[in-house]
Amino acid sequence: MKLTRYALTLAAAAALAGCGSTVKLDEPAPVKDISTTTAPAGSTSQGKTEPVGASQVATVDLFSELSQQVKDKRVIYxxxxxxxxxxxxxxxxxxxxxxxxxxKQAALNLEGHTDERGGREYNLALGQRRAEAVAKSLTLLGAGTGQVEAVSFGKERPAVQGGTEEAWAKNRRVELKDK
Structure with a gap:
């Protein structure tokens, strides 16, 4: 028993000794000066920078660009x-x-829909859960909670009429509409 306790104490001390650091924290890290090095072949820049004229800088409106990308992509099945x-x-x-x-001024209405199968109350709840799932995903990815509103129409507004699997699949959706 005494030998086991001694061996455990010795093992713990050895483990702690192995965690010791030999890095000097007060010493600055070495920095390589690249201003005197030669430029790679084919490079004309010799360490000089010149300002770019305002006419050469293109401004990008990210919101407009992203709006164009999502223009026809507004349904999640x-x-x-x-x-x-x-x-x-x-x-x-x-x-x-x-x-x-x-x-931050942009906002979406998330309209949850279901197919025609099931009761009215159940489908309203399912449509709401679908819209809220999309809303949660949007907010987790950085959208503000005030920018999304989840509503359900259940089976009241089908996209496609019919009792086929293809029609039902088109009706199980969330539509993302600008407010």
């Missing part, structure tokens, strides 16, 4: 009885989140 955003739509959600981050 869901699996049957699911409120999980599919992997294939994560990039689209990210694009919309970046657009909202670029302009």
């Amino acid at each position: 869901f699996d049957f009885d699911s409120d999980v955003v599919k992997e294939e739509y994560r990039g689209l959600v990210d694009l919309h989140a970046r657009r909202l981050k670029a302009s």
Whole structure:
């Protein structure tokens, strides 16, 4: 028993000794001076910088650029009885989140929809969960909570009429509409 306790104490001391640092914290890190080095072949710059004229600088309106990218991409489809955003739509959600981050005045209504199967109350709740899932994804990616509003229409506003799987799949969606 005494030997085991002694061995454990010795092992702990050895482990702590191995954690010791030999780096001197007060010593500055070495810095390589590259101002005297030669430029790579084909380079004409010799360490000189010149200002760029205002006419040569193009301003980019990120909000307008992102708005153009999402112009026709405003619907996220869901699996049957699911409120999980599919992997294939994560990039689209990210694009919309970046657009909202670029302009704090921009805002979206997220309209949740379901297919015609199931009761009215259940479908209203499912549509709301779908819209809230998209809203949560947008806010996690940087959109403000005041920029998104989730509402549900359940099965009341189908995109496609019909009792086929194809029609039902088109109706299980969240539409992202500008406020």
